[in-house]
Amino acid sequence: MPAPRHASFAPQVDPDARLLILGSLPGARSLADQQYYAHPTNQFWRLVGAVIGQPLAEGDYPARLAMLRAAKIGIWDVIRTAERRASSDSEIRQIEAHDLAALIAKLPELRMVAFNGGTAAAIGRQQLPPLDGIAVIDLPSSSAANTRSFSAKKEQWQQMRQALVNE
Helix, strand or coil: CCCCCEEECCCCCCCCCCEEEEEEECCCHHHHCCCCCCCCCCCCCHHHHHHCCCCHHHHHHHHHHHHHHCCCCCEEECCCEEEECCCCHHHHHHEEEHHHHHHHHCCCCCEEEECCHHHHHHHHHHCCCCCCCCCEEEEECCCCCCCCHHHHHHHHHHHHHHHHCCC
């Protein structure tokens, strides 16, 4: 019996975004709640909050998205649809990727693409068009399945600040 097929959400990004954070595919809790990074143990909102100096994890979902947009940050996933039995990225099969090139072409202010985890990076880097003047970084996954400490993750996630500073 094949694994259930899951689909990601629409991108949450405005045309003036300077930073685009790309995950792999929403997990079961996120799919059930129809919210990016909905599982309470996922550290995404705390990590990005630390980058922008805002308490993202404390707000409700619409407030979180509004704060991302105000900070010129967009989020999306590299996988459009895939089969997966459980929330783990290691379970992902039969991938249909998003058209990252089409989205990036609509973001003239983009300065950085950041991949949230190894799976997102491995799949997403194959989808990227040639990027002139846009940094591309791989970050440790915000998932609790990545047992690296919050402070260790936060240190690496701080790299994204350079995309958000005014010049």
